[in-house]
Each structure stands twice: as C-alpha cells, then as structure tokens.
Amino acid sequence: MDQCGNGWAYVVNIVGLVVGWLVVHRFSKQRDLERARRELACSEIDTLLELVDEIFEAAITYHGGSTRDIRAERSIKMRLQDLAQRLSALRGTSQGAAEITAAQRRVLALRTAATGSHFEDDFEGSSTSGEDSIASVTDAMLALRRDLVCLKHAQFP
C-alpha cells in the first residue's frame, strides 16, 4: 500500500515538474518574442528618425538654393515615399496604433511643406517663399520627430 502511495506521489511530482516547466517555458518564450519585437520596432523607428533628418537637410538645402536641382527633388520625393511606406509597415510589428496614425499625419504635413509650394518650378534665387518653405519644413520636421519619439516610448507600456 505504501509502495502504491509512493508511486502516485512520484507520478504527481513528475507531472507537476513537467507542467511547471511548460508554463515557465511558455512565459519565457513570450518574453523573448516581446523583447525581439520591441527591439525591431525601436530599431526601425531610429531609422525613420535618421530619414527625417536626411529629408530635412535635403529640403532646406533645396529651398535655400539659387537654382532648381532636379536630382535633389527626386531624392526628397524618394525619401519621403520611403518614410511613409516604412511607417505604414510598422503597424505589423509595433505597438501604439494611435501614435502611428499621428505620425502618418505628420509625414503628410512634412511632404506638403517640403514639396508643396516653390517645388519643381524654375525659381530664381532665394526668396521669401523659399524662407517660408524652410520654416514650414522645420516645423513639420520637429513635430514628426516628436511623434516618432512618442511612438518609440509606446513600445514600453
């Protein structure tokens, strides 16, 4: 009888160990996946921030320039498109849907500021409208940077 009781106790211990291991393994796996997702999202947001800086530099150089630069125009448009598509793709991995939506509105504002007025036309020299464009691009860039930082913070709820 004692032998039978010991056998059951042994089985219960083993089952307890296995179930415990499975639970710990599952939570550990979830934690690792969450960490990897967060690292991926943060790395991508850092890339977006660098892209915003590049667009800003290119846009103020273009709008402060004295002649039309078609190569610069194409570069600005390509980078803006890259920025918008990368941000859109973040919805698959990133937390903070509201922050992404807010940042997308800022991207639209940055594109409007950088490529709206006085863009791809044959302007002659720096002008008031060029200075206005630089001011608009700066405002849009700062607002977008702020929203991207908020999005990064949203990865750590």
Add this chain to the structure above:
Amino acid sequence: MRTINVARDFSRFPAGRYRRNGRTSGEAFREDLLSAPLSAGETIVVELDGTIGYGSSFLEEAFGGLVRQLGIQPDTLLKRITLTSSDPTLIEEIKGYIRSTEKKNK
C-alpha cells in the same frame, strides 16, 4: 471603369505643377489622362504605386485641378475616382486637395 497606372501610363518620375515645369507635370497628367474619361462620365481607378514619389505641387494640380477644370463637386469627383497606394497618407493628401478646392471655389 478605366484603370490608370501612373508609372505605366504616364511616368515613373511625375514632377512639377505646370507643363512649363516639365513634360511629366500635374497639369499634363490631369489634361492628358484624367480629364477625358471623367468628362465622359467614366469611373476611374488611379494606381499610384511604382513611381519614385510625388510632390505635393504635382498632386494638387493633378487632382485639385480637376475640380477647377471640370467644375464638378468634390464629393461627386471622389465617387468617380478610386485611388490605390501602399502609402495611405498619399490617398489622404489627394482627397484633401480635392475637398479643399471646393472651399477655394466657394
């Protein structure tokens, strides 16, 4: 329903507002590809992917200009144009130009 792919049917490098800014301007795109089917009452699909990117001046002239040129209500125009793009902000921007043109006309 007619489908217009900007990259295939017009240019991979759409640029500028007016024809004087280049052959691939918003004015040229509107007059050469958009106006005729819309004037004939057709519904069109505009596929925006495949280009190197868009400037706001091109988009405003191409799509906002439709309201000015054809004299139709923005809501009517939006029902007859379907826009597709992997960038949702682009569609939002174009719709904004179409709607804001109404405000300018009022």
